[in-house]
Amino acid sequence: MINATQGVTRAHLGMLLWALFVGLSFPAVGLMSEGLPPLLLTAIRFAIAALAVWPLAWRNPDRWPNLPGLALYAFMGLCLAGFFGTMFWAAHRTTALSMATLYVSVPLLAYCLGRGLGVERRAWRLLGILLLGALGALGLAWAESGGQFGELGFGIGEAAFFVGCLASALYPVLSKWGLGRGWLSPRSALRTFWSLLTGGVLIGLLGLTWESPGALVGMTWSDALLLAYLGVFSSGMTFWLQQRATAVLTPGAVMAYSYLVPFVSMLLLFIDQPQRIGWHWLPGSLLVLAAIALLLRRDAIKRHAAAAARSNSATSAESG
Template identity: 35%
Template sequence: MKHTGFAAAHAGMLLWALLIAASFSAAAQVSQAIDPVLLTGLRLLFCALVFLPLLLIKGDTAMTRRGLFDHAVLGLLLAVYFGSLFEALRHTSAVNTGTMFTLVPLLTLLFEAALMPDSSLKQRVLPMLIAAAGAVMLVLKGAGPGELPSFYAVSVYGLGCLAMALYSPLSQRLKTSSLKGRGPVGMSFWNMLFGALFLLVFCGVSGGWRSASLLTLNDFYWLIYLALFATLATFWLLHRAIGVIAPSSVISYIYLSTLFITLFHWFWWRQSPLPLEIVGAVLVGIGTLALLMSSRRTVHLALPHN
């Protein structure tokens, strides 16, 4: 693993965090009358189709039965996460789901320890806790009394968070066996294709497909934007970083997305920062910087000496 690859992976994940942060405003432009599971399934399917020509050009289409099964498992994890998120949002607020999502990097660290034991894991625990605490402060700024989530919402979205936490370390583990040699394009194409199929089948059973008739031209434009920048680009950047950066460090960039959203409110929408936000932003910055430094130490230790 070259240092230039390591630096490029982190730069890519910084862009990933910015794209994720910007996607929330873009998603709000799409009609709320359309089934969100259907929209996500269409986004994933569109992205997979965009990746298909690149896959054919690279000649990365060879697939074993075991490889196909493993991609289906990874696609199912994506479908479970998105499905659980939208189901939970029917019973609780976005603030509560956002708070729960801060647990995903910590859960990823646990799965990483189980699937890929590494003595450097303990170095990332404290920085991750600091960043998580800061993210919680940023997310909870809009919470008020009586907004506690129901047990059902916590259970459903908790299952989705476990699926998302397992996604990165399992991807890296499979890339050393049945998916060995599979590049970011191949990983993104097959995982998104299976994720889209699972979500669209669910829409067919639940009846969510009927809301497709409500799609307007404006919705279609925003759907294309979200597919290209909030899904296609972020999936490629994620799989580009997996294997270069530890999975728990990769997913921890979601904390920076939370910070970027707050910064957008401060500087773009001219909202005055609250004391809790300022403390949270500082903690996210400190925790993320410490994670980056621990990742650099791990890479230097892994490099052969002359």
């Protein structure tokens, strides 16, 4: 009981750290030189992340996946390639505000897909928390845009990115589904390694098809150092934290922490541009923080109820 409780607590703390790493990755990406091929950079970033995780994965006796597991890892890698591929393609055909608004749907999509594959139970409280977080994230997007939601539209770029959002939401659902069937390793480091490896290969193939590898010649030493940082922390560490949380939390609860990413980005913006601080940031921030607090409270109540049930069961057995 104690180990299970500690595992859930570590999962939540890990996802808080996940949101911090992901939020910090955006300004780091912005420091890289212009003109570099983004898909090929992502493939290299995933390769660095896989190499960073490999020492943790290699020590395990079941480091090689079985055939169903390998097929599922390939499908999970396709989800990663689908998200990053559509993100970079759509970036030239839609606005950042439209993409940020569509990405709000990912936790809700993860919950619905999880319900469809049987890894999420019907939970109206969780659904309400996800909706609250979505409203908060939309509020932050509205504040970032200066209240210009009128520029939102839905064309081919938005449609493509929404498909990418579906792929992103499906990734933790497939992880949970594969764990339930014993197809994936119970060790988070192994799941992280194989999904990064397959995803990196597929993204690399997309990059070789759509981009020019010769553009990588323009990479500087600072670009290489930033790419190494992004690979180890913003990819390797974040995917490991997400896989660790997926083992004990539902996909909807895991992806709910993505609502914190724009909050972290907002704090970084205030550090860099304090003149942009204003009351218009407050509603979205409060809703996002309230959603995460309610998520933590929900799991705490569930753990206490489960512990009480086990205690009563043990007392009844002793009395019998």
